[in-house]
Structures are given as C-alpha cells and as structure tokens.
Amino acid sequence: MKITDIKIDVVKRELPDTGLNSDLGRFFGEVDQGVLRIFTDEGIEGNCFVGEFRNGGESLYHPILKVLKTELVGSDPSEREFLWNRLRLLTSRRGMSMSAWAPVDVALWDIQGKAAGMPVFKLLGTQRYEIEPYATYPPRHTSYKGYVEEAKEIVADGFRAYKIHPGAMNTANTIQMVNEVRDAVGDEVELMLDPNCGYDFRKAFDIGKELDANGFYWFEDPVPFYDLDAITELSSRLDVPLCMSDQADNQFFNGATILRSQSNRLLRGTAAKLGITGLKKLCSMAEGFGYNCEIGTAGNSLLNIANLHVIFSITNCAYFEWWQPTEAHRFGLVEDISRNEKGMIEAPIRPGLGYELDWDFLNAHKIRTLE
Secondary structure, eight states, X not given: OOEEEEEEEEEEEEEOOOOXXXXXXXXXXXXXXXXXXXXXXXXXXXXXXXXXXXXXSHHHHHIIIIIIHHHHTTSOTTTHHHHHTTHHHXXXXXXXXXXXXXXXXXXXXXXXXXXXXXBHHHHHOOOOSEEOEEEEOOSXXXXXXXXXXXXXXXXXXXXXXXXXXXXXXXXXXXXXXXXXXXXXXXXXXXXXXXXXXXXXXXXXXXXXXXXXXXXXXXXXXXXXXXXXXXXXXXXXXXXXXXXXXXXXXXXXXXXXXXXXHTOOSEEEEOHHXXXXXXXXXXXXXXXXXXXXXXXXXXXXHHHHHHHHHHHTTOSSOXXXXXXXXXXXXXXXXXXXXXXXTTSOEEXXXXXXXOOOBOHHHHHHTEEXXXX
C-alpha cells in the first residue's frame, strides 16, 4: 500500500457560548479546524482532525502540507517509525512542530487499522476494554463557592473523580476552596488540582500541603515544567504525587528528563503533541520506571479518541480526561465518546479509530480544501 495524496478540508464551525469567562479566555465564536485526509492506492483513507478549539488549526496546515506531505507521498503508511526518527531533523531544520506531526501519525494508524480490519488499540496490543473518566472544566470561578457547586454538579452527573483548575486565585482562597470541595464531595471522590504551571515554589508548596491534608490524587503542573529544581524539591516535601507535564512541546524528551532525574512520580502526555506512536512510547518508557503516565485532553474529537486507543493498550494510566463543556471541542462525528451505565468509556469495535465521521456536517461547513 502506498500513500498517494494528502489534503486538508478546512471546516468553519460555531462554538457555543458556554458562558465560561476563564483565564484561558471565553469560548465562543467561530473557529477553523482541519479534516486531514490521507489517501492510498488501495482506496483506504486515514483521517484526523487538525487543531484544537481555542486556536484552530491554521498554524498547522502549512507544515503538514509543505513538510510532511513531501516525506509521505509514495511511502507505505506503516512506516511510522521511520517518520518518528526523522522528527529531530524536521523540527530543527524545517520548522515543524510536534502538534503538526501528531494528527498525521494518528491518520496513519487509522489507515493501518482499517487495512487490518481492527481497531487501533488491538494493533497496539489490548490491555483492557474500558476506562474510567474524570471530569474537569477550565478555570472559570474566582471564589471557592463556584468550585463547590461545580464539584456537586460533576458528582451528581455520575463522575467519581474531579480535576480542579483553580486559575489565578490567591493562595488563601485556593486553600479554602480545596477544603470546601473535599467537604462537599466526601472521601469517596478522587480529587486532582491543576494550576497549569501557574505557581511559584512557595505557592505550590503551601497549597500542596493542603492537598496532602485532603488526600488529593495528584497535583498537576504546579510550576513551570522546565523548573526541575522546584519540581524535585516539591516532590521530596509533599505526599501528593506531582503529575507533569503536557505543557512541553516535546513531551517524550521532557518525560525522559523527568525519569532520568527522578524529579516526580507521574508523567503526563497527550496525542495532541505525540500522536499515537509517541504517546505509546512515552507510556512504555514510564512503565519501565514504575511510573503512571496520565493522558490529557487533546483538543478535538479524533485526537481524544487517539488518546483512548493508547489507554486501552497500557496498564499505567488511571483515567481518561473528560474535558467540559464537551460541545466546545467535539465536532464532526456521527457519535462521539460516551459513558456506559457504569460511567465507564468502552473500547470501540470498528476498524481504525473506530468512530464514523459525519461527512454531511463536515461538507456543509467546509470553506476550502488545501493541498
């Protein structure tokens, strides 16, 4: 099988006004995202969506079509390892980002699964058939009361784990929020805190001690991912595991640095920057050191599904991130990821990525095709 062409259909869609005034910006208005289409001489097409809902896909189209397309047309779609090992050259000399490479890798896996008549996770090696999600929202409150109500809403919706994005609240307010949320949901709900690398050491330490007292499951990205001294010191002085980091552009090499330095106890990655190939490598590398690799949201429907396929092939990831409001990042599928009556997400059964594209929607919202 050979790749014959690569195109991107650019889709313009309207984000619903969710009413969120978070420090990540308000999520509403129009956004352009891409539908990556990799064609083969056997009539099998691989797909992935390009770009996440906040910034769209515009910055990724050029490197995909001007750098990666020249590497791939005429090649066998199974040559993913060859492409992975070209990444250092392509990023350093041709200006390609990991975020541009990732959807291409996912589409190549989609082709491979369709050709084999199997869902991708079975090609990776099946470990399990369901995963529990935790729920999270972007930072959208300025006082503890908003987070208490959010926590109650999430638990009432059947979730048993909740990750809090505290935003820019000061230390005292965050500590109060941590205690109030724990009191509201009780000890049966797992809690995590993710300030998106927004703290300095002192703020992270003071809040981390409160997470210890309240039995939090992890403390995600408290300080910048490159501040290994602060990360190492926090890990040595806190009981709550630090989970880092999906903020680095090259999460694989950042993960290797963490493992080498033994600076914290949980890694983090996402198919949005690693594709399926890189994310599986990161999880396997973490497994060798006895680490979990928790997998973060990927910003659009098919990249989140790519996350799922890796999760179903590994043992060392406890949760799937159920990022809300789902309508902000979900689009273009006949049916999207759902929870069963037990609150679990089940593995897909169809070949490839296993979810059907809604071509009626995608064609109706297509504004141009890039080649």
